[in-house]
Amino acid sequence: MSLYFKYLLILFKSQMQYRTSFWLLSIGQFFIPFSVFAGLYFLFERFGHIKGWDFFEVALCFAVIHMAFSLSECFARGFDTFSSLIIKGDFDRVLVRPRSTFLQVLGSKFEFTRIGRLLQSGIVLIWALNNLPIEWSFVKVVTLFFMITSGVFIFTGIYMLAATMCFWTVQGLEVANIFTDGGREMAQYPLNIYQKWVAQFFTYVIPFGTVNYLPLLFILGKTKGNELLYMLTPLAGSLFILPCIFVWQFGVRHYRSTGS
Amino acid sequence: MIKLEGITKSFKVAKRSTGLRQATKALFYREHTIVEALKDITFSIEPGEIVGYIGPNGAGKSTTIKIMSGILVPDGGNCSIMGYTPWKNRVDYVKNIGVVFGQRSQLWWDVPVIDSFELLKDIYNVPEQEYKTTLNLLIETLELKEIMNSPVRQLSLGQRMRCEIAASLIHNPQILFLDEPTIGLDAVSKIAVRQFIKTINQEKGVTVLLTTHDMNDIEALANRVILIGKGSLLYDGKIEELKKRFGSHKTITVDYRKNINSIDIPGTSIIHWSPEHAVLSIDTEKILTSEVITELSQKVDLLDVTIESQPIEDVIIQLYKEFQI
Incomplete structure (x- = not known):
């Protein structure tokens, strides 16, 4: 873990060599989800609520998934841009160093400009929380924290699956964006507004629902039945990364036997 | 120290054909050919040797180095290096070797050289005291003092290559694989690099295997050459004999x-x-x-x-x- 921070530090130093582009990109990253959020705002301005969800409830949903997304893009960028590591042949270097490939790829790249996006979703989070009549308890704070971190795990898992594909295809596959960008867009609304199969897909296959919709019901006090179960769903969702790590290791083995 | 026995490796290569029509067809279906990159490679290297590994482009030099450094798994044959099989127990094995790929950098591009060294120290878990001694020796013998605080991207190729070699020795490996360490260097830098390889071989007893296209590298450094062509071992012995025989x-x-x-x-x-x-x-x-x-x-x-x-x-x-x- 300490090595991960050392990677973080050296790449942060590198980033600071290009300050102007860092600031410009960060500002850009601030405004991209901002425009999406503005759309959300005007939608509710017009219709008031969607399937019983009001604006601030959805805003909370939005903030959680966007925070998770920006954090994962910042800290798991190595997997997101893994194809460049393969194309340049730098993955060979990873293999001759006595550390796990997981840690080294994770530490190969960070995207610090996502701070802009994080800031934007942070503001939305605070705004939403201030306007929601939530009876806060310690458990609920912990749940909110788990929602964001588990979201990071799920996004990272998808990046890893896409990265693993690079062992076969060399070039990065845009298809993964359906699940990262697409998943993010879907999960910024409570899942029950969609068709049942969509909700099921994003609960059981790619478990965005478990970090967002289900625990949100608990925080907002909308649950029916066992509350504990709803509270623990983010933890279940974060397990998504385990099969991804397994698949990744399979990919590394394939690479080492084919060298391509 | 290093022992290879009957190493074979083949790659599946997609056939490339010319013309738009063929290229479109290749989007859906590709014919593959099997290329035998290495055929029954056997040799062994004793501790403290410097061996030149030569052969034309595409002969299989890099593939051999990749197998010996644990990156690739061969199709057949045995390889034992310091008691390890390189492609098994990768993490334990690679602590003992240093690898330089002449065409690729292992340093972090935008930060001072010293920062890269510090990070490598942490990657390899080198104790502080040992790191300091090694670093001082490297700085002295490779004359790195003035460039330690410059970002890597500002270095000349010669300076960078000296740093690359230093970087691969931070953890005091007993074996050093150099894949074209003098490629693209000017005469002065070449001599500096050769001199350094000789020094670490003599003073630290590091076993060196280097590939190169520059015969002067071999003549200056290696007593022994292994020649490979189209995946087969052609010659293994003293360089003088090779020349006597053919040149x-x-x-x-x-x-x-x-x-x-x-x-x-x-x-x-x-x-x-x-x-x-x-x-x-x-x-x-x-x-x-x-x-x-x-x-x-x-x-x-x-x-x-x-x-x-x-x-x-x-x-x-x-x-x-x-x-x-």
Whole structure:
């Protein structure tokens, strides 16, 4: 873990060599989800609520998934841009160093400009929380924290699956964006507004629902039945990364036997 | 120390065809051919040796290095390096080796060199005290002092290569694999790199295997060469013997004061002649180079003499003819 921070530090130093582009990109990253959020705002301005969800409830949903997304893009960028590591042949270097490939790829790249996006979703989070009549308890704070971190795990898992594909295809596959960008867009609304199969897909296959919709019901006090179960769903969702790590290791083995 | 036995490796390569129509077809279906990159490679290297691993492009040099450094798993054969099988227990094994890929950097591009070294120290878990001693030695012998605080992207290729080699030695490996360490370097940097490789070999007893296309590297460093061509081992032994066997011809170029007499010497043949300049080919099995020069100096007033050995490429071409591959 300490090595991960050392990677973080050296790449942060590198980033600071290009300050102007860092600031410009960060500002850009601030405004991209901002425009999406503005759309959300005007939608509710017009219709008031969607399937019983009001604006601030959805805003909370939005903030959680966007925070998770920006954090994962910042800290798991190595997997997101893994194809460049393969194309340049730098993955060979990873293999001759006595550390796990997981840690080294994770530490190969960070995207610090996502701070802009994080800031934007942070503001939305605070705004939403201030306007929601939530009876806060310690458990609920912990749940909110788990929602964001588990979201990071799920996004990272998808990046890893896409990265693993690079062992076969060399070039990065845009298809993964359906699940990262697409998943993010879907999960910024409570899942029950969609068709049942969509909700099921994003609960059981790619478990965005478990970090967002289900625990949100608990925080907002909308649950029916066992509350504990709803509270623990983010933890279940974060397990998504385990099969991804397994698949990744399979990919590394394939690479080492084919060298391509 | 290093032992390879019957290593084989083949790759599946997609056939590339020309033309738009073929390219479109290749989007959906590709024919593959199996390329045998390595065929039954067997050799062993003793501790403290410097071995030159040579062969033309695509001969399988890099594949061998990749197998020996644990990156690739071979299709067949055994490999034992310091008691490890490189492709098993990767993490434990690679602590003992240093690898330099001449064409790729292992340093972090935008930060000072020293930062890269510090991070490598953490990656390899080198104790602080040991790190300091090693680093001081490296800085001294490679003359890195002035460039330690410059970002890597501002270094010249020669400076960068010195840093690359230093970076691969931070963890005090016992074996060093160098894949084309002198590629693209100017003469001064080449000599500096060679000198350093020699130093660490003599002082620290590091076993070195290097690939190169520059025969001067081999002549300056290695007593032993392993020659590989099209995946097969062609020669393993002393460099002098290789030359004796296949490269007994030297080219001698002389400039002299105007002289219209013939300079015919038995055992040589004249490639080019003018009253002030001549190029001779010497068969060193028939006459020694020194004898040719002695005879020449008696016949003409020598101004300048250049002697060139047969380039390794020619030797390899001859070897190919002999092995009919």
